[in-house]
Amino acid sequence: MASDRADTTTCSVSLTLFVAALLASLISAGLVWIALVLTGLGCTSDTSHLASWYPVCKAYERGAYLALVIVAFGTQVVGAAHALIRKRAISLLVGLTMSLVLLAAHFLFVPFIY
Amino acid sequence: MASAERANTAQRRCEQQQPRTVPQPVAVAVFTVFASLLFHFVILWAYALITVGEHRTISVVDDVENKIGIFSILVLAKACLGDFPLPILGIPLTISLSGAWLTLRELRLQPALLGLGIGTLSATFGPLVVHNIF
Numbered sequence: 001m002a003s004d005r006a007d008t009t010t011c012s013v014s015l016t017l018f019v020a021a022l023l024a025s026l027i028s029a030g031l032v033w034i035a036l037v038l039t040g041l042g043c044t045s046d047t048s049h050l051a052s053w054y055p056v057c058k059a060y061e062r063g064a065y066l067a068l069v070i071v072a073f074g075t076q077v078v079g080a081a082h083a084l085i086r087k088r089a090i091s092l093l094v095g096l097t098m099s100l101v102l103l104a105a106h107f108l109f110v111p112f113i114y
Numbered sequence: 115m116a117s118a119e120r121a122n123t124a125q126r127r128c129e130q131q132q133p134r135t136v137p138q139p140v141a142v143a144v145f146t147v148f149a150s151l152l153f154h155f156v157i158l159w160a161y162a163l164i165t166v167g168e169h170r171t172i173s174v175v176d177d178v179e180n181k182i183g184i185f186s187i188l189v190l191a192k193a194c195l196g197d198f199p200l201p202i203l204g205i206p207l208t209i210s211l212s213g214a215w216l217t218l219r220e221l222r223l224q225p226a227l228l229g230l231g232i233g234t235l236s237a238t239f240g241p242l243v244v245h246n247i248f
Contacts, residue, residue, distance in 0.1 A: 011137060011138055011139075012135035012136060012137050012138055012141075013135065013136055013138050013141045014134065014135055014136075015134045015135060015136055016134075018136045018141045018144075018145070021141075021145055022144075022145065022148055025145070025148060025149050025152055026152065029152040029153070029155065029156050032156055033155070033156050036156070066157075069153070069156050069157060073152070073153060073156060077149045077153075080145065080149070081142065081145065081146070081149075084138070084141050084142050084145055085138075085142065
């Protein structure tokens with residue numbers, strides 16, 4: 001316990017953890033970007049009037065997926081920041097995992113909410 | 115007393131750091147800037163919050179006129195986005211137009227993003243196809 005407290009008082013973080021935090025943020029942003037661009041392109045294609053696309057495009061136009069950016073990407077950023085501040089790599093993994101789960105859940109449930 | 119010892123221990127650790135470390139304030143600051151840039155990148159490029167104001171002029175309207183049909187809006191969007199510093203793999207992104215003056219043989223209006231549709235449209239064309247899905 002005392003050693004844990006002492007570890008958190010050191011004034012540097014490992015380069016590996018720092019690079020991992022940057023990479024995790026890049027991966028999370030890339031996944032969110034790909035998901036949104038695919039949705040946007042799908043909603044501007046000729047198939048957007050089909051019933052299968054209707055709820056997705058409706059939610060997209062109403063700005064529902066803006067929440068996806070904030071929630072999914074924000075979760076990962078908070079996890080990475082916590083990992084850098086507390087120097088615990090597990091926070092990085094938890095943040096990235098939660099981000100992926102929220103990304104999937106958002107695309108599954110948002111069309112039926114909005 | 116114990117806290118002073120802990121502070122001394124921490125100070126000693128700082129002085130005896132291994133070379134492959136980054137100062138924590140620098141790491142947090144760099145990460146914050148990096149995450150903010152990524153956030154704005156995702157917002158601007160994935161959610162297409164870019165709008166064309168009235169002061170913007172479309173310099174490649176002649177090219178747009180030659181490419182009629184379904185891809186008119188996308189080609190126009192790509193032309194407008196060419197001014198931005200980070201064109202992404204040549205992917206035409208859809209943007210919301212506040213005004214457009216076009217002469218097309220056929221115009222298809224795609225669903226506008228974020229409810230920001232075309233506010234003013236002055237066009238001369240034949241058939242008008244509107245995908246009104248909402």
